[in-house]
Amino acid sequence: MELKTLPLSHPKTKPQDEGKLNFGQIFTDRMFVMEYQAGKGWHSARIEPYGPFSLDPASAVLHYAQEIFEGLKAYRHPDGKIALFRPADNIKRFNCSATRMCMPEVDEEFFLSAIKELVRLEADWVPHNEGTSLYIRPTMIATDPYLGVKPSDTYLCYVILSPVGAYYKGGFSPVKIWISDQFVRSAPGGTGEAKTGGNYAASLRASMEAAAKGFDQVLWLDAVERKYVEEVGSMNICFYLDGKVITSPLHGTILDGITRRSILTLIKDMGIEVEERALSVDEILEGARTGRLKEAFGTGTAAVVSPVGQFTYRDETVSVGDNQVGELTLKLYETLTGIQYGQRNDPHGWIELI
């Protein structure tokens, strides 16, 4: 497919103070867009000035949430070059989410080249300060103007870019986690392994209640027994227990995180055993009480690694590693961000310069 680039007449003013950048509030000058029509396939791929879409109020996505997205980042290296981290994995996952939501797949090679071209054109928007990056948000929405419940025949796929600030502005500090025995994020047979907006809409209520009680994130338990750990907020989670790192297996209800995958590889590189198995809330609480649970951390593109300081379940609060950032957590954070920002070598070939 041909990729057209439309002219840009009114470039925006770029943020002056990179120290003030937050997450996902500012968008660059251009976006990638392509359209889908059943029978015709994807067409009209173009990079055009960033701006609002005109959508029919009956558009399927607005009623039945047939929508998927991705999240990855472009990092500025010390030599000024710009790198993506395992972008092909994000596009593969985008297609897995598409299949789950009855949406059309994209051509992986074309979509990656389009994302690279967009980032290349917007290279001046990739910030320079430590910990900053350009967040990339591929999205697909169903656009049929029809209120019947069925997969749409038309779709819009687009990519927008947002310069984001350092996640750990106040330092790399441990978070407080609320283990919910009431709300669940996803159930077997549901859409938990797809990156789709509805999962997030459904999670808001628990997050709000957690925040009102003074917690930073919610830890989700499995929907059937309300016993086994699944994810924390919108991150995967790992536990450093009895000298091994344990994380929940990919069995359909959790997201196959690219940070999770990378961190597990780095842990094995360090000679530490990894176990992907069901881990109960009792095992975690008992591990924390007895000091056998040395560290716990979330993993995801936004935070990279997020150290956990304490868990609260019903009336009990337990600390992990005296509420301090653990040695392994810090080492993993430094290793992975070192690779992403081009400060360390990249033995697994995860970095793709553009």
Ligand SMILES: *Cc1c(COP(=O)(O)O)cnc(C)c1O
């Ligand atoms: C995106 C996401 C993650 C993290 O995936 P990464 O590829 O590591 O960014 C984890 N859990 C959920 C629910 C997510 O949506």
